Amino acid sequence: MGDEESGRNSGESSRRTFLSIGAAVGGALLACSDSGDTPAGDSVKRTGKPPDEYGERSPFEKSVRKGSVSRYPxxxxxxxxxxxxxxxxxxxxxxxxxxxxxxxxxxxxxxxxxxxxxxxxxxxxxxxxxxxxxxxxxxxxxxxxxxxxxxxxxxxxxxxxxxxxxxxxxxxxxxxxxxxxxxxxxxxxxxxxxxxxxxxxxxxxxxxxxxxxxxxxxxxxxxxxxxxxxxxxxxxxxxxxxxxxxxxxxxxxxxxxxxxxxxxxxxxxxxxxxxxxKARQFSLTMESKSVITRPSGGQKLPGPGFVEITGLAWSGRGLIERVEVSTDNGATWTDATLQEPRHRIAFTRFRLPWTWDGTPTVILSRATDETGYVQPAVEALVEARGPNSDYHNNGIKSWKIAADGSVTHA
Amino acid sequence: MFVLAGLLVGAGAAQSPTYKVGRAPTADEVKAWSITIFPDGTGLPEGSGTAAEGKEVYARRCSECHGTTGQGGESSALVGGQGSLASAKPLKTVGSYWPYATTLWDYVNRTMPFHNPGILTDDQVYSVVAYVLHLNEIVGENEEMNRQTLPKVKMPNRDGFINDDRPDVGPKSEK
The missing domain is CATH 3.90.420.10 (Oxidoreductase, molybdopterin-binding domain)
Structure with a gap:
């Protein structure tokens, strides 16, 4: 790739020169030159930041919390x-x-x-x-x-x-x-x-x-x-x-x-x-729930092929025992693999390998906890509670995958 | 040694028995922090107020956010909604939803006004509570609210709550 010509900083040695010096001065530098053989962009050509007292994430990572604007922030x-x-x-x-x-x-x-x-x-x-x-x-x-x-x-x-x-x-x-x-x-x-x-x-x-x-x-x-x-x-x-x-x-x-x-x-x-x-009071327990986080709304599959479906499940009543995933809008369900060790009353990561054939579909997940409680459909919650219970919605969440791979709420 | 032990007992007789840390609070410390008002009136201080007196307090301290007559504005409505809870659009206000008048005293005293909590005197809290109850036609304009009368106010939705009876749904996992 023409490393010799690409030394943008004239004060830096070209890789060839570096290698020759490395060969001359010994093992430690040779180790550096070995890592320099992998394609890693400009980071291999100049020293990076020194250690710091309190770390920050990479400036390339942009994921943030988001809220809604309020009169009373x-x-x-x-x-x-x-x-x-x-x-x-x-x-x-x-x-x-x-x-x-x-x-x-x-x-x-x-x-x-x-x-x-x-x-x-x-x-x-x-x-x-x-x-x-x-x-x-x-x-x-x-x-x-x-x-x-x-x-x-x-x-x-x-x-x-x-x-x-x-x-x-x-x-x-x-x-x-x-x-x-x-x-x-x-x-x-x-x-x-x-x-x-x-x-x-x-x-x-x-x-x-x-x-x-x-x-x-x-x-x-x-x-x-x-x-x-x-x-x-x-x-x-x-x-x-x-x-x-x-x-x-x-x-x-x-x-x-x-x-x-x-x-x-x-x-x-x-x-x-x-x-x-009537209103339910001291409804403190958070019931069994799950959501697929990838692929999920706002994301886009690059095309047909392998997809790891993954998400999070949790229950306020203890361990998550099972997460089932459907890739055909609920017609059939397959058990996902649960990340171990599982912790009681904690997020449990689930994963399911899948091959998307490129046809539009709907994917969803449902979690079962150690009490045998199965995450219900939102419709079942509304049937039991009416439309205005507001809190404690642990219903099943579905995502729609379009022919172009884009994912939106179903 | 005995003198020292005596001083320690005097300063903190109730240090924890197993791990030997902490101290007993003084009566003043407990009193200063004990702001919880219970439905039976426990915790309510001396003092009193009427809706007639509370109208002015409300206008100065509350109306900007809750509307001139409690109809709501930048913040939630305090008035109205009685009979709406089973409808398609329940309106939850002090009048339609809150089960205890003591809760209103506790909350106003604890939290309001939002940007300047704690500035109302006990009498002002009693009077503004009386005013909001009066706007909801729960107490009369000149009915005195105090530590005896406030817990006895019967709120319209007093019996509107049930204890948690979930799980209320949940198909067993099909296998």
Missing amino acids: EAGSTRTPLQDSHGIITPSSLHFERHHAGVPLIDPAEHRLLIHGLVERPLILTMDELKTFPSVSRIHFIECSGNSRGEWKPKKGATAQISHGMASCSEWTGVPLSVLLDEAGVKPEAAWLIAEGADACKMHRSLPLEKCRDDVIVAYGQNGEAIRPEQGYPLRLVAPGHEGNINVKWVRRLMLADQPAMGREETSKYTDVLADG
């Missing part, structure tokens, strides 16, 4: 670009956001957690003290119960980010809430825990005590470092499998009570109106 949200995701972990920087009064700036040295109410020993803990308790790290998804809200309607999300991007998955590290409850000594009459954040709206939710004793984490770590500010820095609840809003960010207060607070979020907002006008 502090009470806004952004969605994870699931269509670009690999594996099961969402980068902390791409974890979806939903705030009710903006992201507070909190100095961890000033932050306190108060545990009080129906306890024998009310406690105030600093962040340093919280980190002295026994800790756990677990991989869990968090999903806003308003995720896929638009999928109730005929005009559905054009991309996996729009339709399913208010779900993300991280490794969370922190103190099991049960440890803190034992330290405070929960009184027998307590039945609920009210968790409150240190944001400007003091967002609060009531959790059944049974759940708190089971698997809730008071978390300070996310994906190997401190939780991101928009995810609750320095401290948040992670209530595995429960709707996102329960996972109170910037948590500063845990109050044990004999009744739920019946706060605004758990009465007027995160409740699901059924066909008869």
Whole structure:
């Protein structure tokens, strides 16, 4: 390829000269010249950046969270670009956001957690003290119960980010809430825990005590470092499998009570109106769900041939046991391979090799969890709940592949 | 040693028994953070207000976003929608949907006004809550809302909620 002529920087040695020097001076440089034999563009011809204190992704990577413009941006949200995701972990920087009064700036040295109410020993803990308790790290998804809200309607999300991007998955590290409850000594009459954040709206939710004793984490770590500010820095609840809003960010207060607070979020907002006008309350569990992330809306297959169909499945009730994929609009289904190890209440990556013959078709996925619950069609949810339940849409998502390979919502 | 132990007990008698960290909060610290108002009225402070008094507070602090009479605007409607929940277009407002009047007190006190939460006095919260309830024709214009009367207000949709009974769908996997 005419390496000799292509030295754009006159200060650089040509590859031929480099090779001859390398041969003369020994092994280390020879190793460099070996890698230089592979076609790698200009990067092989000049030294790159030195090491850096805190890494950034390649400037060629453009995948970002996207939200909708609002009159009250502090009470806004952004969605994870699931269509670009690999594996099961969402980068902390791409974890979806939903705030009710903006992201507070909190100095961890000033932050306190108060545990009080129906306890024998009310406690105030600093962040340093919280980190002295026994800790756990677990991989869990968090999903806003308003995720896929638009999928109730005929005009559905054009991309996996729009339709399913208010779900993300991280490794969370922190103190099991049960440890803190034992330290405070929960009184027998307590039945609920009210968790409150240190944001400007003091967002609060009531959790059944049974759940708190089971698997809730008071978390300070996310994906190997401190939780991101928009995810609750320095401290948040992670209530595995429960709707996102329960996972109170910037948590500063845990109050044990004999009744739920019946706060605004758990009465007027995160409740699901059924066909008869009654509303389902404390519908906390996120049910089994899946979405194909590739090929998915907005992408384009280059042409007939091999395609790895891949996507994500999750359930708030435990492990994903099975994901079936249909490439013929639901006429037949094939089991996809599940990425191991699987984690309970976490994203599970599924994959299915497929050969597209070039004819237009519709592809879809459905997940089954360890309880045997099978992800239903949206129509089945509407039949059971009516058209206005708004939250908790875990219906099957389908993508249409056109003759030219372009993928859109079916 | 005994003196030191005595001081420690005085400063933090309730440090955690197993891991020996943390301290007991003072009564003032607990009081300052205890803003939760329960449906039975637990947590409500002294003070009072009427809709007549709340009208002015509402006009200054609330109407810009929620409309001059709670009809909604940049933010959600506070009034109307009663009887709409089973219709094709449910309108969820304080009047049509909220099951407890205490929740309104808690939320206004906790969060409103959106860009300046915490500036309303307890009396102002009582009065603006009374005004919003009055706009929904739930309390009279001069009916005093206080820690005794507010929990007794019967909201129209008080019995409109059921507990989670899912899974409500789910064909068993066909094999």
